[in-house]
Amino acid sequence: MRALLWLLTLFVLATLLALLAGNNQAVLTLYWSPTRAIDISLNMAILILFGLFLLGHALMRGVSGLIQLPRDARRWRIQQKERALHGHLLDAMSHYLAGRFSRARQAGQRALRQEEGLYGQQADPRDNVPAAQRLPYRMQLRALTHFIMAESSQAMQDGTQRDLHYTQALQAAEESSADIAVETREGIQLRATRWAIEDRQPAVALERLDALPQGTGRRVLALRHRLKAARQLGNTDLALETARTLARHKAFTPDAGRVLVSRLIVDQFKSAFDLDQLQRIWMRLDREERVWPEVALAAARQLVAVGGTAAQARAWLLPVWERVAAGEQSLSSSQRSALIAAIEPGLEGIDSDWLQRIETAYQRYPNRPDVQYLMGMACMKRQLWGKAQQFLTQAVQGLKDEPELHRNAWRALAELAEERNDGAAAQEAWKQAALVR
Template sequence: MRAALWLLALFGIAAAVALFAGNNQGTVTLFWPPTRIDLSLNLVLLALGLLFVVLHLALRALAALFSLPIQARQWRLQQKERALHAALLDAMVQLLAGRFSRARRAAQAALAQERMLAALEAPLPQAPQVRALAHLLAAEAAQSLQDQPGRDAHLHQALQEGDDARAAAGLAPETREGVQLRAARWALEDRDPAASLARLAELPQGAQRRTLALRLRLKAARQAGRPQDALDTARLLAKHRAFSAGAAASILRGLAADLIGQAHDTGQLRQAWARLEPAEREIPEVAIQAAQRMIALGGEPATARAWLLPVWERAVAQPRAMDEGLRIKLARALEASLDTVDADWLARIEAAQRADPRNATLQYLAGMACMRRQLWGKAQQLLAQAGTALQDAELHRRAWSALAELAEMQGDPARAAEAWKQAALGR
């Protein structure tokens, strides 16, 4: 369609020129004494047009001739820029391929190309960022080569270039933040969590809450033995869905257990327990460890039993939700706090045992609770049933040891000796 319109336009122009030129009787007379020259108006117009075209082409040729040095300089600068970008790309590729010496040489070559461009008074628009990236690649290669002095030198230069990039108009501060994050990771690789945390603390508040920064903070806090900071960071990461549900639960469980394990007296243990969130307190491993730690530190058994109550209720309501290993640990933790067992807990244990009469672990726990409450006959019956069915060696030994003590209290040395024998044989 466009070609047809152009063709029609050309026909129209040709018709107009033909009409104008065919009927044009005008002349142009030039007087050059003593000569008179008469020229057709059409010829004069054609000559003027040709003169304009010739002058235009001559001027363009002169402009192209005089611009050759500028074009040659621009071509050389373009080649140097291409060499700079090629060196940066080569440094990245070599670093990814594990050729750290070549990566460092390529990064240094990129820096040399950038200095040449600056010396020619043709700096790149984002020269500080380019230099920072080149220094960062060189520092990364030096870190992989265990060249800490070289790494620190390039790191200092990269941070300085990051400051220059942030000071430049229109450039964001991500350059320096990226360098600081890499420096924090290098400190972790050097097993220096304090330096890593210091680097992370230098970041702006928004950057400190990024997923990468939080991951680094979590690793640094765990290396530094600061479970509370690690737990707070892991909570933020779980909130941001940085982990899968299973991984988040495992990490939170481990950190909560570390926090409980660092308590050296009952006061510290209560403070650590108070810092946990309600969902974390209901984790069976955490509650069991806290209760055992409370008993080991000489704390109140009632407090330990209160911490175990949500776990116990879940184990009773959903027997299949907890594996046998955790049920045994729960029984051991409850047994350790049975010295001052009250009637409510005795009723809970007996109700659970009656609801599942074939569960040897519940039989053992109920028997030990009855023994603490001086219900000798019932305790002997339950422990005897549990002793023949328990699969856990430790619980088996404790059940027969308790039966031996009961036999000695009743003055039956033969039965006591048999019970001690069974306790010694184990499983």
């Protein structure tokens, strides 16, 4: 359609030109001294002038092209060298991703030589590139090239070359005028932190993290590095604080975040060697963290180990017991066994409130062997031999999957048999306790 419109336009122009020029009878006379005169039609004169204009324009274009030819040749050479620079950098990245670290360093070295030959002091004088025409991101390219070489050196366990290229990469990033230069520098610093963690140098990693700007230090990647470094250093307080921050930022799944935080809390409990220290750690926990079974159980065990009272241990275990008494299925069998084992040692001095709680749980779930076991042990501590015998006999049938409680139940039955002077039953109970694996 467009071609048809152009053709119609040309026909119209040709028609108008024929109408104007066909009826033009004007004559142009050129007088030539002294007596000569040349008569030509006005149409011919116009055509001659137009032809001279075209010829002059062509001559000027030709001369301009000849003058511009060296400059175009230089621009072409520079463009080819810049393409080669990009090609070497891409080769270095490809080799690094493929795990060919020695080749990545060689390609990076070629890229650096190409950049130095183009913009450096050893550049060809014929290719003297004005500052305004240089690549605006050439220093960023140089920084990334040094970074790839540093990463390859780290993979090859060449610490000397790694540190050299790391320093040069930071210098190039500092000199870069690109808008992304700050991100480039901070990214290189974060990767250097990971190198320190891989080399088991957590103090160096934390020092580099502290040197980062405040906003960069709060990024998820930086927090992950801080967590790993703190765990390597054994700084449980810092690791726990960082893990909580990561969990709030949803860096983990909810289950994974809870497992990590609970493990760190348990490690804190294990590091407490006196009652005051343990209580301070407990008071610093969030309310939600105190009701986690693994946390409460670890706290209760450590409390008893450092000389705390059984009543205080039961107070810490109360939220977990309420979940068990309510029939919540989120607790594993090992956690329920650990809870029963933590409550059992203080049964002789247990108060009426806890007895009421145990009885209420038994009335609600009379067929649960762990509750039967706890009822039997409570009755045994209060010298209610008959009830203790009844509850424990029921419990041993269902505790086969919980070896510790199963063994303790048989031992209690053996002691009850000895109490009533039934040697055969006592011997059989001790035998069954010894067979529990």
